[in-house]
Amino acid sequence: MFDLTFLQICAWLLYAVSIAVVIYHVDFKLFASSKKTQHLVLGASVSVFGLWLFRVGVTPGLDVHFLWLTALTLLLGLRWALLSGAITLLVSTVAGYDSWAMFGVNGLLGVTAPIGLSYLIYSFSFHKLPRHFFVYVFVCAFFAGAAMIALKMLLLGGYFYLEGAYDTDVIVDTYLMLIPLLVFSEAMLNGMTMTLLIIYKPSWVYTFYDKYYLDK
Template identity: 45%
Template sequence: MSGVISGFQLAGFAAAAVILVMSFPREFGPKFRAEKDYQHWVLASMVVLFLLWSLTAGVSDGLQVHFLALTTLSLCHGWRIAALIGVLPTLLLALFGLLPFADIGIYLVVSVIVPAWLSFLLFRLTYRYLIRHLFVYIFVAAFLNGALTIAIHQLLNGGVMWLSGLYSWHYIVDNYLVLTPLLLFPEAMLNGMAITLLVVYQPRWVRTFHDNDYLSQ
């Protein structure tokens, strides 16, 4: 997607703007200004995301694959703050020529907002319906959650590219979705290991983890 901004790309900008404004976490600003440790944590999250998202394997324009790590981010910050944190790395990708400026809106919706929201939704389902145990939190809410999130992201991104008219569904399946199984275990491992380290060494950074819930069984 390049050149003149299409109606599809404008719709992406509009959708991203509306979702980010409507879901803006009011507690984020005061906490960010007041707590220096939190500032460092948020900025470190942005840097890690930018570096991780920069490592892409290109199939065709709009059909790049990369790890998300948004399951970890959502478990640590909640999906609203996770989506907000993902804005700066997305802008940096565009600034460094790794993402067309016209595609920023679509990228934010498909590769940031929806995966963050989905990851948090899956966590809430595990919290409500499964036993609250450390193993469940790490293996289901982080490991399996990460795998399922990237699988759905791949399907969603492929669907968006098909709706945009750039590629046929046959081409997307044969050249993009076929790579999905190769991403499941690495993405799951990335999130599972990150959350394991965080709950062991810095549990206060993981917003969704509470000792009384997961360590008192």
């Protein structure tokens, strides 16, 4: 067993409730009857998990890795992206790459918040900006990818500060200072992924509609 702090208990409960709400609103009958959806969700989960294996960190808990969650959101849509992210985090935790004590915190700050921000940026772009191929790539994928990894690192840094686990200098010097180095790479990863998908497999991408972005 493991000891949980008050914040970790709250995070566990909030994350459990959020996933339960998502599960309640997901159409599993459609999932069971659609081989395409099954392959996309499971394939995306495996791909993201494989990427998460490559992580670096000097201080326990403050390790860094690419997220790829913006591409996951654009590919699957909000609900399936949240479930796919939860599956990935669960497998990563079972495999020992993340701790069970941090499962709720990682779920809220490392999965739900980045996916939520990515979807908000997509939704804002779809309703408020010109519906153009390059707007989709640069705003919904490139910019959102940069924003969501910065958000995740800021939130996680704030969590460790509130817990008193590390001094501010340690959090800033060994973790937050890496944000400028990661945002462009994460943006490129998500931007290139979505560019390739909407060129070669646009039917796979839940949030990309030919009639809005191509038929002008």
